[in-house]
Amino acid sequence: MPKFEANLQFMYNEYDLIDRYEQASKSGFKGVELQAPYSLEIDQIREKLDLYQLKHVIINLPVQDPDSNLANIALRPDRKDLFLERLELGINYASQLGCIGINTGIGTKPENFDDEEIYNTLVENQRIASEKLLEKNIKALIEPINTVDQPGFFINTSKQGIDLIEKINHDNAYLLYDVYHMQIMEGDLSRTIIELKDKIGHIQIADNPGRNEPGTGEINYTHIFNLLDTINYSGWVGCEYSPLHNTHDSLYWIKNHL
Amino acid sequence: MNKYAANLSMLFNEVEFLKKFTLAKENGFEGVEYLFPYDFDKDDIKSELEKNSLKQILFDFPAGDFASGDRGIAIFPDRKSEFQEGVHKALEYANHLNCERLTVLVGIDNGKFKKSQLHDTLIENLNYASDVLKNTNIMILVEALNTIDAPNYFVSNTEHSRKIIDEINLDSVKVQYDIYHMQIMEGDIIRTFDNNKDKIGHIQIADNPGRNEPGSGEINYENVFKHLAKNYNGWIGCEYAPLGDTVKGLSWIHNIGGKSA
Numbered sequence: 057m058p059k060f061e062a063n064l065q066f067m068y069n070e071y072d073l074i075d076r077y078e079q080a081s082k083s084g085f086k087g088v089e090l091q092a093p094y095s096l097e098i099d100q101i102r103e104k105l106d107l108y109q110l111k112h113v114i115i116n117l118p119v120q121d122p123d124s125n126l127a128n129i130a131l132r133p134d135r136k137d138l139f140l141e142r143l144e145l146g147i148n149y150a151s152q153l154g155c156i157g158i159n160t161g162i163g164t165k166p167e168n169f170d171d172e173e174i175y176n177t178l179v180e181n182q183r184i185a186s187e188k189l190l191e192k193n194i195k196a197l198i199e200p201i202n203t204v205d206q207p208g209f210f211i212n213t214s215k216q217g218i219d220l221i222e223k224i225n226h227d228n229a230y231l232l233y234d235v236y237h238m239q240i241m242e243g244d245l246s247r248t249i250i251e252l253k254d255k256i257g258h259i260q261i262a263d264n265p266g267r268n269e270p271g272t273g274e275i276n277y278t279h280i281f282n283l284l285d286t287i288n289y290s291g292w293v294g295c296e297y298s299p300l301h302n303t304h305d306s307l308y309w310i311k312n313h314l
Numbered sequence: 315m316n317k318y319a320a321n322l323s324m325l326f327n328e329v330e331f332l333k334k335f336t337l338a339k340e341n342g343f344e345g346v347e348y349l350f351p352y353d354f355d356k357d358d359i360k361s362e363l364e365k366n367s368l369k370q371i372l373f374d375f376p377a378g379d380f381a382s383g384d385r386g387i388a389i390f391p392d393r394k395s396e397f398q399e400g401v402h403k404a405l406e407y408a409n410h411l412n413c414e415r416l417t418v419l420v421g422i423d424n425g426k427f428k429k430s431q432l433h434d435t436l437i438e439n440l441n442y443a444s445d446v447l448k449n450t451n452i453m454i455l456v457e458a459l460n461t462i463d464a465p466n467y468f469v470s471n472t473e474h475s476r477k478i479i480d481e482i483n484l485d486s487v488k489v490q491y492d493i494y495h496m497q498i499m500e501g502d503i504i505r506t507f508d509n510n511k512d513k514i515g516h517i518q519i520a521d522n523p524g525r526n527e528p529g530s531g532e533i534n535y536e537n538v539f540k541h542l543a544k545n546y547n548g549w550i551g552c553e554y555a556p557l558g559d560t561v562k563g564l565s566w567i568h569n570i571g572g573k574s575a
Contacts, residue, residue, distance in 0.1 A: 204505070243501025245532045246523050247462075263534075265504050274503045276521075276534040283532075 057313040058284045061087030061113045063260070063296040067303045074100060081108035083307055084314030089294045091116040091159070094145070098152045105153065112153040113292045114197065114258055117146040117185075119161035128163025131210055133177045143185055150194050156292070157195035157258050159232055160185050164208040174210065179223045186226035195257040198224075199232035202240035205267075213241050214248055221255060230257025234296065239264045239275055246283050253287050262297035269297050269306040277309070316543050316572055319345035319371040321518070321553040326560050335362035341564055342573070347372040347415075347551045349380070352403065356410040363411060371549045372415035372455070372516055373407070375443070376400030385459065386419025388439045389432040389468050401443045408452055415516055417455040417490055418443070423466045432468055433478075440482050447486065453515045455490035460498035463525075471499050472506050479513060488515030492553070497522045497533055504541050511545060520554030527554055528566045536570035543572050 062068070062085040068076035074096060080088050086109070093101060093115050105112055119127045119142060121135065129135040129142065150158050160182060165174060186196040200217040201209045211217055214233060221229045233256045235245060242248070249256070261280075263273030270277035284293070299306035307314075320338040322331065329337060331354065338346050346368050351359055363370055377400075378384025378393070387393045387400075404416050420436055423429070443454055458475045459467045469475050475489045491514045493503055500506065507514065521531030528535035542550065556563040567573050 204502075239501045240505070241501065243497045243499065243503075244522065245501075247498075264502065271534070272537070274534050274538055276529075276532050279530075279532045 057281055058259075058289055058293045059087065059291075060310055060314065061085055061089055061111070061292045061294055063294050064088050064090040065092065066262075066296050066298055067306075069299075070302055074104065077101070077104035077108055077110060079303070081110055083304065085110070086314075087111040087113045087292055089114045089292075089296070092118065093149055093153070094118050098149060101153060111292075112155055113294065114155055114157045114159055115146065115150055115153065116159040117161045118142050119163060124166075126164055126166070127161060128166055128210075130161055130181050131163050131169075131174045131178050132166050133169055133173050136177065136181065139181050140184065143181075143188060147188060147192060147194070150189075151192045155194055157197045157230070157232075158185075158189060159197045159199050159258075162199070162201070162209070162211045164206060165210045175223075178210070179220070182220070182224045182229060183226055186224060186228040190226075190228040196226075196229045197232040197257050198229060199234060199260075200237060200241070201234070202237040204240050212237075214238055214252060215242075218252060218255060231255050232258045232260065234260040234262075235275065235280060236260070236262035236264050236267055236297070245275070245280060249280075249283060250287060253289065256289075256291070258291055258294065259284070259289070260294040260296040262295075266300075267298050268300040269295075270309045272300055316539055316546075317345065317549045318343060318567060318571060318573065319347045319369075319549045319551045321551050322346050322348040323350075324553050324555055327556075328560060332358055332362055335366050335368055337560075339366035339368055341561060342567070343368070345369040345371040345549055347549075347553075349374050350376065351407050351411070352376060356407055359407075360411055370408075370411040370413040372417060372551065373404075373413060374417045374419055375404045377419040378421070384421070385464050385467055386421040388418050389421040389423070389427075389436045391427055391431050391435045394435065394439065397439045398442055401446050405446060405450070405452070409450070414451050415453045415455055416443075416447075417457050417516070419457065419459075420468045422464060423468045425466075436468070436478065437481055440478070440487060444482065444484055444487060452486070454487045455515050456487070457490035457492060457518075458495060458499070459492070460495040462498055463495075470495075472496055472510060476510055476513060489513050490516045490518065492518040492520075493533065493538065494518070494520035494522055494525055494554070503533065503538060507541070508545070514546070514548070516548055516551065517542070517546065518551040518553040520552075524557075525555050526557045527563045529570060530557060535566070539570060539572050 062080040326334040
């Protein structure tokens with residue numbers, strides 16, 4: 057079985073954010089991920105990581121636009137300076153927390169710019185991020201997201217993700233393959249994972265429909281986990297799902313593998 | 315409870331075609347489907363159905379020369395008469411076998427015609443078939459196929475098959491939703507079923523990758539079958555290639571298919 061880690065944004069919502077590290081450890085997780093650690097102090101998180109012997113696998117860049125509140129400054133031709141500022145903040149957190157990667161956050165398509173200009177901005181921002189993250193040995197992760205939950209999301213299939221990575225043309229840019237998002241957008245999970253395995257830097261999971269724990273939907277996760285073993289996937293698998301009832305009870309599918 | 319039909323083009327290949335009916339019955343099936351009956355005498359098929367008390371659930375309209383690569387002819391402007399003759403042949407067999415569903419395989423876009431010509435021909439042929447079948451109980455089904463197994467097949471996702479049947483706009487013309495093909499092309503199985511369920515006249519299944527038994531691939535068929543049991547009254551055609559022995563491979567039907575018999 058692959059290495060599983062807990063997404064603290066989605067899981068353990070029964071507890072305050074800072075207390076979720078302890079709960080993840082109690083469940084047996086050896087790693088965690090958290091989209092937005094920025095409301096917490098780095099030292100505060102590090103203390104928890106040390107105490108509970110947890111690897112902080114990934115975080116996301118803080119890409120909210122302060123005016124529109126949309127998380128899409130990576131796409132904004134008029135926000136390149138802000139993106140660089142946020143990149144520094146993200147790198148600071150990620151490097152001090154020992155992250156293997158940063159989800160560089162793409163976002164929904166902004167109004168008032170044409171597609172080509174948006175795309176070129178994204179490529180430019182991502183290339184800078186890939187380069188700067190390489191200095192810290194942190195992967196730049198590109199995540200396509202489904203447009204049922206997030207209409208207008210700019211990169212929403214694995215093909216678009218891979219095309220973008222080719223345009224970025226940097227060895228440190230990787231695909232974040234979220235099985236839930238990709239089942240909604242394209243299906244054909246096993247074939248796609250095998251085809252793209254060398255460019256997949258991180259995997260996240262949830263069942264579909266519902267984004268709940270594996271076993272609640274249409275995806276045969278036993279098959280997917282066996283496949284990840286077969287292809288020698290050595291990365292982490294982030295459990296980014298909303299527990300159907302409570303988090304501890306949602307872990308039956310993984311109990312013997314933590 | 316879900317109703318499963320044995321697909322005799324893919325199951326029980328251990329025996330010749332006319333001997334498959336008995337095996338289907340012996341293994342608990344109440345209905346059968348297959349690609350084509352046309353190489354066989356309709357009386358021979360009818361006697362197998364009657365002998366085994368099996369319902370003839372579905373077969374396909376004549377779809378060109380399968381062996382040389384045809385996957386239907388309904389889109390080709392230069393093969394309209396061939397399609398239309400096939401409609402009459404299909405009706406003759408369907409009447410004789412009490413078959414209430416006929417599937418149209420639309421064909422592989424060979425690049426000789428504009429897309430709009432292929433589309434218009436398909437609509438014209440579907441209208442022709444609907445007209446011929448209008449005083450019968452026979453439903454016409456349009457099936458999308460995946461383009462990995464059938465490159466350049468003209469209709470390759472649910473949105474497209476839905477658009478075509480909406481254009482025909484008759485209760486007797488519906489979508490055949492093959493979960494194997496659509497998992498390859500689009501995923502999102504349960505939502506897609508829910509969004510189209512009033513327009514889905516037949517379902518077929520196989521796991522992906524491999525097109526083998528449910529349970530052999532990435533689809534959680536146990537949950538899909540539970541969903542269908544609550545939301546679908548039609549038949550589910552078992553159109554998969556058994557990994558080994560057909561009968562041994564049928565254990566899924568009791569384990570996850572929700573069938574107690």
